[in-house]
Amino acid sequence: MCSVPELPEVEIAARRLARALTGARVESALAPGMVTLKTFDPPLDALAGTTVRGVRRRGKLFVVELGELALVVHLMSAGRLQVWDKRASLRDRASRLLVRLDDGRELRLREFGTQQRAWAKLIASGAVEADEVVATLGPEAWPAPALDALASLLDQPRHLHPLLRDQRTIAGIGRSWVDEILWSARLSPFKKGSELTDDELLRLREAMHGRLDAALDHYEQVIGDKLPDKLPMPLEVHRRSGEPCPRCGTRIEAIHFKDYVLCYCPEEQTGGRVLKDRRLSRLLK
Numbered sequence: 001m002c003s004v005p006e007l008p009e010v011e012i013a014a015r016r017l018a019r020a021l022t023g024a025r026v027e028s029a030l031a032p033g034m035v036t037l038k039t040f041d042p043p044l045d046a047l048a049g050t051t052v053r054g055v056r057r058r059g060k061l062f063v064v065e066l067g068e069l070a071l072v073v074h075l076m077s078a079g080r081l082q083v084w085d086k087r088a089s090l091r092d093r094a095s096r097l098l099v100r101l102d103d104g105r106e107l108r109l110r111e112f113g114t115q116q117r118a119w120a121k122l123i124a125s126g127a128v129e130a131d132e133v134v135a136t137l138g139p140e141a142w143p144a145p146a147l148d149a150l151a152s153l154l155d156q157p158r159h160l161h162p163l164l165r166d167q168r169t170i171a172g173i174g175r176s177w178v179d180e181i182l183w184s185a186r187l188s189p190f191k192k193g194s195e196l197t198d199d200e201l202l203r204l205r206e207a208m209h210g211r212l213d214a215a216l217d218h219y220e221q222v223i224g225d226k227l228p229d230k231l232p233m234p235l236e237v238h239r240r241s242g243e244p245c246p247r248c249g250t251r252i253e254a255i256h257f258k259d260y261v262l263c264y265c266p267e268e269q270t271g272g273r274v275l276k277d278r279r280l281s282r283l284l285k
C-alpha cells in the first residue's frame with residue numbers, strides 16, 4: 001500500500017527542489033507519460049528558455065515557477081519529483097514528465113507501477129490560484145490556522161478522520177498524518193467536528209501544528225540534497241496496529257477500510273472501546 005505524500009513530505013521536497021533548481025534554465029521539456037500532462041495550452045515547448053524562479057507547495061501540490069509559467073504537479077501515491085544529474089533513458093518506463101536543464105541536469109517526474117495517476121498542469125503563473133483544483137483547497141494545515149478560524153472550518157457534522165483529510169476543509173493532511181494528529185490530540189477519529197469542545201479544539205490545533213512542524217524539522221535534519229524515493233516518516237501510530245502505544249502502552253488498534261487503514265489508541269482516544277474492524281468482522285462471518 002503506497003501513501004500519497006502529505007504536507008511535510010511535499011514541503012521538504014519543494015524546499016530541496018527550490019534549492020537545486022532556482023536560477024536554472026530550461027532547454028526543453030517532454031512528456032513521455034501520455035496522460036500525465038492535463039493541459040495543452042500553453043504547450044510544453046513554451047518551457048524552453050525559461051528560468052526556474054522557485055518551487056513551492058500548496059496543499060499536497062508542487063508549484064514549480066518557470067518564467068511566467070507554473071508547472072503544478074500532484075504525485076498521487078506513486079509519483080516522484082526529483083532532480084537527476086543525467087538525462088533519463090527514453091526507455092525508462094517510469095518517466096512521466098522530463099524538464100531538461102541547459103546545465104545537463106533534469107527535473108524528472110517519475111511514477112512507479114503501470115498506472116498513470118500522477119498529473120501535471122502547465123499554466124500561467126498568475127492562474128495558479130484560480131486553477132480548478134487549487135481554488136477548492138482550504139487553508140494550509142501548517143502553519144495551523146488561528147483557533148477561531150480552525151473552529152469555523154471544522155464546525156461540520158462529520159467525523160474528524162475524513163474531515164481533516166478533506167482538502168477543501170483544510171489542505172495538506174492525508175491518511176498517515178491524520179492518525180498521528182488525532183492520536184497526539186487524544187481525540188477519537190469518530191468524534192464530529194461540530195462536537196469539539198474548546199479544550200479539544202485547542203488540543204487538535206496544537207497537535208496539527210506540532211506534529212507537522214516536528215516532521216518538517218525531522219526531514220530538515222535527515223534529508224540531504226538528493227531526495228530519496230521513500231522518505232523516513234516519523235510516525236508513531238499509523239500502521240503500527242498491534243504495537244504498544246508509545247504513550248500509554250495500550251495495544252494500538254486498527255480499522256481497515258477498502259484502501260486505507262485507520263490506527264488509534266483505544267485507551268486514550270475512544271474511551272477504552274475497541275471499535276469494530278470491518279475487515280475483521282467480514283472475515284469472521
Ligand SMILES: [Zn+2]
Pocket residue numbers: 245246247248249250265267268
Ligand atoms: Zn495510548
